[in-house]
Amino acid sequence: MKLTNVEINQLSQKNAEVIADTWKYEEPYSFYNMTEDPEDYEQLISSEGRGQNYYQILSDNELIGYFCLFESGDELEIGLGLKPNLTGKGIGDQFFQIILDYINQNFKIKQINLAVAEFNKRAHKLYLNHGFKDIELYNQATNGGVYPFIKMSKRIN
Secondary structure, three states, rough: OOOOOOEEEOHHHHHHHHHHHHHHOOOOOHHHOHOOHHHHHHHHHOOHHHHEEEEEEEEEHHHEEEEEEEEEOOEEEEEEOHHHOOOOOOOHHHHHHHHHHHHHHHHOOOOEEEEEEEEHHHHHHHHHHHOOOEEEEEEEEEOOEEEEEEEEEEOOO
């Protein structure tokens, strides 16, 4: 599968609600269902919570994913999600590259940071393949528990 006619713009209210309420991942990735974390859910469905930080990715006019960007000085923190029925189909590399290209074209930064749940081996491998390095392992309170996460970082030339 290849993503075609890709378009990126601000996440619409309608698509925020679709992601929050209907995107359900299979185990063990159900951890990423927005309904598992009330704080993340509220931020996503609230236009004030999203601000100008959330973007939608459409391919052939279909919502395939989203990402959020939080700028701090010359660094950018990113988060992202691919539509559940598209995960494990071999498009993660292209999907992530689309996000990185968008960042490179629209932001003047020196470093990109992200965090990935330690159990999520396929996402961790994807980020390593795109030049991200492990910075630290830490525990994050989320989804009603505390889970190990890996902070990753990539320097931008």
